Amino acid sequence: MYQYTIIGGHELKGEISVYGDKNTALKLIPATILAANKCTISNIPDITDITTMMEIMKDLGAKIKKIKTGQFEFDTKPVRKTTINPLLARKLRASTVLMGPLLARFKKVSIPHPGGCVIGKRPIDIHLDAFKKLGAKISIKDSYYHIVTKNLKGTKIIPHSISVTGTENIMMAAAMAQGKTTIEYCACEPSIVALADFLNQMGADIRQAGSPKIIINGQKQLHGANTTVISDRLETGTFIILGALCAKELVIKNCQPNHLEVFLEIIKKAGVKIKRSHNQIVVYRSKHLKPNNITTNAYPGFPTDLQAPYTLLMTQADGVSMIHETIFEGRLNYIEWLNTMGANITLCDPHRAIVSGPTPLVGKKIVSPDIRAGMTLIIAGLMAKGKSQIDNIDLVDRGYTNLDQRLKEIGARITRKKI
Numbered sequence: 001m002y003q004y005t006i007i008g009g010h011e012l013k014g015e016i017s018v019y020g021d022k023n024t025a026l027k028l029i030p031a032t033i034l035a036a037n038k039c040t041i042s043n044i045p046d047i048t049d050i051t052t053m054m055e056i057m058k059d060l061g062a063k064i065k066k067i068k069t070g071q072f073e074f075d076t077k078p079v080r081k082t083t084i085n086p087l088l089a090r091k092l093r094a095s096t097v098l099m100g101p102l103l104a105r106f107k108k109v110s111i112p113h114p115g116g117c118v119i120g121k122r123p124i125d126i127h128l129d130a131f132k133k134l135g136a137k138i139s140i141k142d143s144y145y146h147i148v149t150k151n152l153k154g155t156k157i158i159p160h161s162i163s164v165t166g167t168e169n170i171m172m173a174a175a176m177a178q179g180k181t182t183i184e185y186c187a188c189e190p191s192i193v194a195l196a197d198f199l200n201q202m203g204a205d206i207r208q209a210g211s212p213k214i215i216i217n218g219q220k221q222l223h224g225a226n227t228t229v230i231s232d233r234l235e236t237g238t239f240i241i242l243g244a245l246c247a248k249e250l251v252i253k254n255c256q257p258n259h260l261e262v263f264l265e266i267i268k269k270a271g272v273k274i275k276r277s278h279n280q281i282v283v284y285r286s287k288h289l290k291p292n293n294i295t296t297n298a299y300p301g302f303p304t305d306l307q308a309p310y311t312l313l314m315t316q317a318d319g320v321s322m323i324h325e326t327i328f329e330g331r332l333n334y335i336e337w338l339n340t341m342g343a344n345i346t347l348c349d350p351h352r353a354i355v356s357g358p359t360p361l362v363g364k365k366i367v368s369p370d371i372r373a374g375m376t377l378i379i380a381g382l383m384a385k386g387k388s389q390i391d392n393i394d395l396v397d398r399g400y401t402n403l404d405q406r407l408k409e410i411g412a413r414i415t416r417k418k419i
């Protein structure tokens with residue numbers, strides 16, 4: 001277990017680069033299972049979720065070779081196993097997206113219920129219902145889902161909710177199904193478009209990715225391809241809030257502001273000053289923040305993964321803001337920790353909170369509940385007066401590469417300790 005000690009209240013300044021998108025890389029890697037020959041993926045972030053995904057892939061038989069920092073070659077020809085290692089799957093929600101490619105290539109897959117951030121029940125019924133509609137049979141034994149099919153046949157699929165990994169899983173299962181599959185009510189995240197582009201480079205025929213309706217014409221076989229992971233919009237959004245709260249001037253490089261348009265509109269309304277170009281954002285410490293309500297939504301709406309950092313921003317706004325988290329029922333679990341630091345947030349129900357600001361924050365001993373809330377508490381420690389100690393940093397390592405080093409480089413007083 002790792003712990004951060006932070007001495008807060010120091011003004012940050014300088015440049016921070018954004019790494020490859022975790023939630024895109026975690027789907028491109030399993031997608032290589034569909035390729036009859038080798039693939040190369042660049043700009044893969046060095047985070048523990050990726051390490052876990054690569055361990056799962058190697059356990060299945062894949063050969064993974066590091067070419068240089070962030071760039072790996074994937075040879076999945078040797079893959080023979082279709083049962084996912086339970087200890088690894090339980091660490092990683094994204095292990096769900098191994099079901100689609102394994103089912104498409106081997107006509108069978110066995111997986112325990114996936115783990116990941118504790119931010120709600122996180123069912124996988126959308127995935128399983130879609131596989132059944134495509135012609136798979138599903139049985140549950142020894143807390144494993146066993147999914148088998150003679151042949152996947154294209155059909156119309158209408159998920160009951162917008163699901164990111166659900167859309168991605170169905171796309172990969174349908175890429176080699178017989179005939180045409182349409183998915184209505186799809187997720188539209190940049191990770192969906194990036195995955196569709198990669199699959200199409202492998203010879204798939206996927207149209208309208210990024211829109212609520214995706215059309216997939218199944219192909220007999222897909223071949224190897226090379227791709228580069230897009231920038232992580234969630235790192236970008238988090239660093240913007242870090243800059244708005246703690247930095248005289250923070251230059252955020254290698255980012256893709258066009259993946260954050262709604263978020264950028266909303267923080268501008270809240271009084272955050274930014275300057276943007278096509279791959280860079282400069283943010284300045286905001287003196288007078290304005291209260292501004294948000295409702296999280298599927299992309300392109302306000303991202304649920306930026307709800308926690310935004311709530312922290314609103315603790316410094318002059319007035320009252322409503323935070324409405326519509327995607328997950330367990331994603332306001334960090335609020336009590338912010339209140340112990342001096343924030344004034346009322347939790348109305350599992351989906352709604354009211355923030356009254358501005359409230360000065362003081363350093364405390366806190367525990368990180370999940371990736372995004374953990375990062376928020378780190379920013380709170382950086383802006384608070386005095387010392388903070390944040391436990392369970394291992395969760396933050398799942399989503400942010402080399403964080404303490406990068407924060408030190410812009411003036412943060414932060415040390416990492418194994419406990």
Ligand code: EPZ
Nearest residue numbers: 023094122123124125126127161162163164165166327371
């Ligand atoms: C992805 O999770 C991301 N994870 C999450 O990021 C992100 O918060 C979420 O999408 C946003 O929707 C990865 O891509 C690895 P969903 P996912 O399926 O796909 C319900 C992070 O911090 N639902 O889009 O698991 C579900 O309960 C992580 O990087 C079903 O009911 O989320 C939720 O209310 C956290 N049945 C809603 O849909 C299902 O079968 C959206 O979930 C699937 C989902």
